[in-house]
Each structure stands twice: as C-alpha cells, then as structure tokens.
Amino acid sequence: MENPHAERQNVLLQRIIKNVDKCTENILELNHCLDEIVRANDRVVTAADLVTKYRKNVQYNLEAMRSSEP
Amino acid sequence: MANRILPAVKRYAVGTEPVREAAKFWTTFFEQAAQIRVPTYEDYSLHQEAHTETGSSVAPDSSQAESDRATKPTRSFNPDGTSSEVSFMPGQAISSTPAATMRQRSQRGHDSFSRMSDETPSWSASLESPLIRLDREIQSLGQDDAVSVASSSLAQLSLRDDQSMDSEADITQRPVQQQGDDTFLQQQSEKSKGKGRESSQPLLHNVLLRNASSVDTSSTPGHSSISPLKLKGKTPILKKLNPYLPPDANPSDWQGIVDLKDPSMRSPVRAEPSPAKNQRFTFHPPSTTNTVTKANFKRPATPRRTKPADDDDSFEDGFGMSPPITMDFARLPKLGQTPRKEAAARIMNKLLDVERRGVFGGTGSATGTNTRAGTGKGTTEIRASGQTTTESSMSSMVTPPSLSRYVQPAETSHSSVVDASLESLMRRVGSGFDYGQARPQASVIPSSTSSYPSATTIRNPEISQASSSSASHPTLSAHSQPEDLPRTPEYPHFNMMHLKDDELQPPNQMDDDDFSSDSLDAEELNDTANPSAAFILASQRASYDDDSSFESNDSLDADDADLAGLGLGEAPVHPFARGLSAEEIESMENAGFEDSFDDDDDPIYAQQAEETEEETLFGVPPAQRLEIQARQEAQRQQQQLRMLGEHLLEDTMGIGAQMAGAGRIEETPTPWMGGRGA
Numbered sequence: 154m155e156n157p158h159a160e161r162q163n164v165l166l167q168r169i170i171k172n173v174d175k176c177t178e179n180i181l182e183l184n185h186c187l188d189e190i191v192r193a194n195d196r197v198v199t200a201a202d203l204v205t206k207y208r209k210n211v212q213y214n215l216e217a218m219r220s221s222e223p
Numbered sequence: 224m225a226n227r228i229l230p231a232v233k234r235y236a237v238g239t240e241p242v243r244e245a246a247k248f249w250t251t252f253f254e255q256a257a258q259i260r261v262p263t264y265e266d267y268s269l270h271q272e273a274h275t276e277t278g279s280s281v282a283p284d285s286s287q288a289e290s291d292r293a294t295k296p297t298r299s300f301n302p303d304g305t306s307s308e309v310s311f312m313p314g315q316a317i318s319s320t321p322a323a324t325m326r327q328r329s330q331r332g333h334d335s336f337s338r339m340s341d342e343t344p345s346w347s348a349s350l351e352s353p354l355i356r357l358d359r360e361i362q363s364l365g366q367d368d369a370v371s372v373a374s375s376s377l378a379q380l381s382l383r384d385d386q387s388m389d390s391e392a393d394i395t396q397r398p399v400q401q402q403g404d405d406t407f408l409q410q411q412s413e414k415s416k417g418k419g420r421e422s423s424q425p426l427l428h429n430v431l432l433r434n435a436s437s438v439d440t441s442s443t444p445g446h447s448s449i450s451p452l453k454l455k456g457k458t459p460i461l462k463k464l465n466p467y468l469p470p471d472a473n474p475s476d477w478q479g480i481v482d483l484k485d486p487s488m489r490s491p492v493r494a495e496p497s498p499a500k501n502q503r504f505t506f507h508p509p510s511t512t513n514t515v516t517k518a519n520f521k522r523p524a525t526p527r528r529t530k531p532a533d534d535d536d537s538f539e540d541g542f543g544m545s546p547p548i549t550m551d552f553a554r555l556p557k558l559g560q561t562p563r564k565e566a567a568a569r570i571m572n573k574l575l576d577v578e579r580r581g582v583f584g585g586t587g588s589a590t591g592t593n594t595r596a597g598t599g600k601g602t603t604e605i606r607a608s609g610q611t612t613t614e615s616s617m618s619s620m621v622t623p624p625s626l627s628r629y630v631q632p633a634e635t636s637h638s639s640v641v642d643a644s645l646e647s648l649m650r651r652v653g654s655g656f657d658y659g660q661a662r663p664q665a666s667v668i669p670s671s672t673s674s675y676p677s678a679t680t681i682r683n684p685e686i687s688q689a690s691s692s693s694a695s696h697p698t699l700s701a702h703s704q705p706e707d708l709p710r711t712p713e714y715p716h717f718n719m720m721h722l723k724d725d726e727l728q729p730p731n732q733m734d735d736d737d738f739s740s741d742s743l744d745a746e747e748l749n750d751t752a753n754p755s756a757a758f759i760l761a762s763q764r765a766s767y768d769d770d771s772s773f774e775s776n777d778s779l780d781a782d783d784a785d786l787a788g789l790g791l792g793e794a795p796v797h798p799f800a801r802g803l804s805a806e807e808i809e810s811m812e813n814a815g816f817e818d819s820f821d822d823d824d825d826p827i828y829a830q831q832a833e834e835t836e837e838e839t840l841f842g843v844p845p846a847q848r849l850e851i852q853a854r855q856e857a858q859r860q861q862q863q864l865r866m867l868g869e870h871l872l873e874d875t876m877g878i879g880a881q882m883a884g885a886g887r888i889e890e891t892p893t894p895w896m897g898g899r900g901a
Contacts (some may be wrong), residue, residue, distance in 0.1 A: 179225030185230045193236075193243040200246035203253040 230577075237573045 155181070 162819075176225060179229055183225075183232055183576055184228065186236055188231070190239065191238050193239055193246070196250060197242055197246040200249035200253075203249060207253065 234573075234577075237570065240569055
C-alpha cells in the first residue's frame with residue numbers, strides 16, 4: 154500500500170463529493186427559483202411603469218385641457 | 224444552507240405571488256387600453272405556443288422555435304411573407320427562433336448587421352433569406368398602416384434575439400437605436416419589445432415610450448390594422464385611426480389633447496374597419512379575448528372594439544358590453560380582490576402545505592419530531608396565521624407552527640412548544656404589521672422575518688426544555704432580572720440590537736432546523752453588537768446550566784456550528800431580556816461563539832430600549848415587530864412558549880423546565896439569524 158491513509162482519505166473524499174453535489178443541486182434549484190422570482194419582478198416593474206406612464210399622460214392631458222379651455 | 228435558503232426563497236416566491244398577479248392584471252389592462260403588447264417571458268412563450276390561428280406552419284414553428292431554429296426561419300417567415308394583413312401579425316409575432324433572429328437582423332440592419340452576425344453566426348445562412356424578406360416586408364410596411372406587420376416581425380426578431388442570441392447585447396443595441404428612431408426604427412423597437420424578458424427591458428422602454436408618446440400625442444389606444452392583443456411590441460397608431468379624433472376631422476390636425484371630461488371622447492370611434500376588428504378577435508387566443516373585453520370594459524375611453532357599428536351611446540351604455548366583456552366582469556372582481564386577501568389565503572394554504580411537509584426542514588436531528596408535530600400543527604398554525612393574515616399576509620405565510628402547539632409545552636413533541644412560540648411570534652409579527660403596512664410586497668419580507676421569530680421561539684422552547692433543571696431557570700431569572708433592570712423591556716433592547724436579539728434567538732434554537740432564509744434575514748438584521756451582549760448574558764446563564772445545558776446542547780452542537788454561533792448571539796440577547804434558557808446558552812458556548820463580546824454594547828442597548836416601532840420601508844422591522852409582539856405575548860399569555868423574548872422569560876420563570884423535556888426545538892426555517900452561514 155502506497156498511501157496508508159488512502160483508504161480513509163477516499164472515504165472522506167467521497168463524502169465531500171456527495172456533499173458538494175448536494176450543494177450544487179441546491180444551488181441550481183435556488184437559481185431556478187430566483188429566476189422565476191426575477192421574472193415575476195419584471196412584470197411588476199412593467200406594471201408599475203405602465204401605471205406611472207398612464208398617470209403622467211393623464212396629467213398631461215388634463216393640463217392641456219385646462220390650458221385649452223376658454 | 225440549502226435547507227434554509229431554498230425554503231426561504233420559495234416562501235418569498237409564494238409571498239410575492241399576489242404582487243405578480245396584480246402586475247399581470249395591470250399589464251393586461253394597459254395592453255388592452257393601448258392595444259399594445261408588452262413583451263414578457265410569459266408572453267413570449269405563450270405566444271409561441273398559443274399561436275395557432277395564423278397557420279399550422281406558424282404554430283408548429285413557434286412551438287418548436289426554440290428547439291429547431293435552423294428550420295424555422297423559412298417556415299416562420301411564410302406566414303409573414305404571405306400575409307400582409309394585420310391578422311397575420313400574430314403569426315409573425317410568434318416567430319420561431321429563426322424568425323426572431325431574422326427580426327433581429329432586420330432590426331439590426333439599421334443598427335449594424337455586423338452585430339447580428341456576430342451573435343448569430345450559426346443562423347446567418349438560414350436567416351439570410353427570411354431576414355431579407357423581412358426587411359423588404361418592413362420597408363413596404365413602414366410607409367403604410369401595416370406597420371404592425373413590421374413590428375410583429377420585429378417582435379419576433381426580438382423574441383428570437385432573446386432566445387437565440389445573447390439578447391442582452393442586442394437589447395442594449397435596440398434601445399439605442401430606437402431612440403434615434405424614425406418610424407421604421409420605432410417599429411422595430413416595438414417589435415423587439417415583443418421579445419422575451421431578456422429583451423424586455425429595452426423593449427419595455429420602447430413600449431412605454433411609445434405608449435407615452437401615443438397617449439400624449441394621439442391618445443389613441445386603438446391600433447389600426449394589427450390585432451393589438453396578438454401583436455407583440457408596440458404597433459404605431461395611425462393618425463386616421465385615432466379613436467379620439469373627432470369625426471370627419473383631419474387626422475393631422477389632431478392636437479393630441481383629448482378632453483377626457485367630454486363624454487363623447489370617452490368612447491372613441493374606431494376608425495378601423497370591422498374586418499380588422501374581426502381579425503383581431505379571431506386571432507386572439509382566449510387570453511387576448513379577455514384582454515379585449517377587459518379593455519372595453521375597463522375604460523370608457525378605450526375604443527370600442529366589439530362592434531364597429533356601435534355608436535358611442537351603446538358603448539357608453541354598456542361599456543361596449545359584449546359577451547366577452549361580461550367575462551371580464553366576472554374576472555374583474557377576482558382580480559380586483561385585494562392582493563392581501565388573496566395572498567393571505569394563498570399563504571395560509573402554503574403554510575398548511577409547508578406545515579404538512581415539515582416546516583422545519585426535517586433535516587435537523589431534532590427536526591424529526593418537530594416535523595411531525597409541525598404537520599399536525601400546521602392546521603392550527605394556519606389558523607393562527609390566519610389571525611395575522613388580516614394584519615398582513617406576511618405573518619400568515621411565515622410561521623407554520625400553530626399556537627396550539629405552544630399551549631402544551633410539556634408535550635412530547637418539541638414542535639408543540641415550538642409551535643407555540645412560533646405562534647406567539649406570529650402574533651407578534653401580526654401585531655407588528657398593524658404598525659407597518661402589510662403590503663403584498665412588504666408582506667413577503669415581514670413574513671420571512673416573522674418566520675424568524677417563530678423559528679427562534681421554537682428553538683427556544685426546545686432549548687429550554689433541553690435544560691434539565693428548572694433551578695437553572697430561577698438562577699437565570701435572577702440573572703436576567705438584574706439585567707432587565709437597566710433596561711426597560713427586553714424587546715427594546717432587541718430593537719437596539721438592530722432587531723437581532725429576537726432573531727438571534729431563533730437561530731440559536733434553530734440549530735436543528737436548517738434555515739434557509741432565516742439565516743439570511745437574520746444576518747441582515749443582526750449586528751455584531753448583539754452577539755456580544757447576548758453572549759455575555761449567555762455566558763452568565765450558561766454557568767448555571769452547565770450540567771443540564773450541556774446535555775441538551777450536545778444535540779444542538781451537532782446541528783450547526785453557525786447556529787451555535789448565532790445562538791451565542793442570541794444568548795446574550797436573551798439573558799438581557801429574560802435570560803436564555805440553559806440550552807441556549809450552552810449551545811452558544813458549545814458553538815464556541817465569540818467570547819469577546821463587548822459588555823458595553825449591552826448597557827447601551829439596554830438604555831436605548833425602544834418601545835416605539837421603527838418603521839422601515841416594509842413596515843415595522845421584523846425584529847422589532849417580533850419583539851413588540853413578543854412583549855404583547857408575554858403580557859397576554861403565560862403559556863410555556865412565548866415569542867422569542869417571552870420564551871426566555873418563561874424559562875426564567877421555570878417554564879423552561881417544561882421545555883427542557885421537549886428537547887431541542889427544531890429550528891424554524893424562518894430566516895431569523897443571518898449568521899447561520901446557511
């Protein structure tokens with residue numbers, strides 16, 4: 154046996170690998186969830202922008218109407 | 224980490240669901256109003272899938288757009304090339320990836336073909352012809368009303384961009400181009416808007432700009448020839464199609480100012496021919512019909528879409544009521560439901576589910592029992608959470624544990640104790656919401672934070688239970704009492720700790736449970752100062768509970784070193800407030816948490832007792848909320864488990880002994896402690 158500690162080390166390495174794999178999967182899942190969240194957030198941003206634009210336009214139109222009124 | 228972060232993220236997703244639905248509702252509303260289509264990921268995918276009206280070729284192409292790009296271009300283009308009518312726009316809009324790339328190209332053509340080629344070298348060959356065709360088409364369309372067609376093609380291209388190429392780069396290009404835009408460019412930008420989310424930003428900007436411009440200048444929601452709903456991206460509104468244009472008025476003379484007060488203006492007559500409208504309707508998928516109807520229903524100003532023949536009177540009378548519109552009525556109430564209620568209901572359901580699944584992660588050693596108990600309590604928890612739902616949806620979402628669990632501290636299952644604490648936490652959080660605003664978005668955050676306290680309370684009972692001797696409690700209480708003297712309430716101290724004290728507790732107790740989000744949130748809130756203060760107290764208490772706590776702590780130690788560290792942080796806090804249970808202290812000690820906490824912080828914090836709630840953007844800070852609630856809980860109940868603060872107090876009062884038997888409380892997934900390192 155070249156490395157007397159090889160066996161024990163291998164066992165530990167296997168454990169490490171297993172844990173790392175688990176972490177990787179979890180992280181991937183996390184990314185997936187976060188991606189969904191980001192998607193939803195974009196929609197929210199869109200809605201908010203639309204609302205602000207709408208209000209801005211309405212405001213503008215009202216101002217214009219007021220100015221145009223005799 | 225995975226056991227705590229992921230659940231926290233998922234909880235956040237659940238919590239934001241109401242917000243998303245609201246956003247979706249409003250986007251459809253505006254889309255209908257402006258007859259445009261704001262590109263989104265969903266739209267894009269739906270567009271591809273639901274696009275069957277234009278033709279089988281289109282539909283299959285769209286569905287497979289992403290997968291089969293090489294072959295798509297030709298097919299996707301067929302509809303575009305063949306149909307110059309508005310109705311075909313949707314088909315183009317669906318655009319398989321090849322089409323999208325082509326559109327990009329066409330769009331890019333103005334910007335720079337080189338860019339496109341760089342990004343999609345693989346498609347250059349296949350896209351060549353469609354792209355060229357598209358360009359020609361766009362050119363022809365650019366001059367006339369059939370702008371929509373071009374826009375749709377652009378939209379397709381932009382869609383393609385997202386999918387095939389690194390849309391990001393394209394997108395950035397697009398907005399730049401669009402700004403310098405001419406009509407054609409605008410069209411292109413609009414089309415690009417129809418693309419997926421990646422390009423949605425620039426597209427969105429363009430859409431919004433166009434919306435703004437269209438509203439300001441023309442204020443014409445209707446679009447001439449393109450089926451507005453189906454069409455992705457903005458379709459320019461032809462002058463003569465201006466719904467607000469007075470009859471027989473020169474479109475060019477339109478001032479762009481619509482007298483919204485004028486009833487006659489509210490229902491602009493659609494200049495579009497009925498065939499166009501019919502096309503629109505036919506093309507629209509079920510979703511679009513809803514939007515159409517909604518638009519008609521929602522805004523009196525929206526041009527009547529249902530029947531060109533309808534006069535304004537009929538429109539005003541019935542708001543353009545048509546069978547589809549009635550659908551909107553039915554839907555509107557649902558949509559109009561306060562997000563809070565919906566969110567609350569949803570959250571409760573989710574809590575139930577989570578509870579059943581074992582809210583505490585079930586990974587920790589002690590979580591097993593807790594999980595079981597948790598599932599049982601899930602229902603009660605939900606109910607308890609329901610109480611807070613009214614206050615804020617957040618609280619309901621956060622804590623699965625139910626108060627009922629806490630009612631019986633001595634029960635075998637730790638979760639019961641935990642539940643009680645969680646429940647008290649929830650109540651605290653819920654009450655905290657009163658101060659803050661339980662907005663749907665905010666709810667997410669508070670809910671997450673509320674979960675922390677619940678988690679911590681859960682652990683506290685466990686920890687306290689772990690401690691064997693009730694004698695330790697008296698000693699602890701004796702200890703804590705002097706501590707309390709300098710400070711009015713513990714909670715204020717916690718507040719000073721930047722809302723960490725309570726949160727610190729849960730992390731401590733949550734050793735068993737893997738917190739995903741709890742740790743994250745706790746980290747944000749916790750300050751290093753808290754641990755120091757807590758640590759000191761904890762150490763003090765630990766001395767009393769060495770024997771008993773060690774045993775219980777052993778289990779805790781095994782959980783997480785981080786948790787132990789957090790526990791230390793918590794312990795000092797608790798001792799100040801009420802004195803941590805022996806277990807907590809032990810756990811903290813065992814964790815080997817910093818021993819060098821500054822005592823100075825403690826007194827400082829003590830003096831700063833904050834009774835008032837500080838409001839943050841999302842309402843009362845979670846920790847503060849919890850503290851307040853804990854305080855309320857303590858006053859209210861003498862149950863075994865209280866809110867984080869209460870929990871400690873109980874321990875000192877001797878209730879901890881009961882909890883000791885329960886053993887370690889599974890940590891709640893609530894992200895109380897950030898220091899978990901999860």
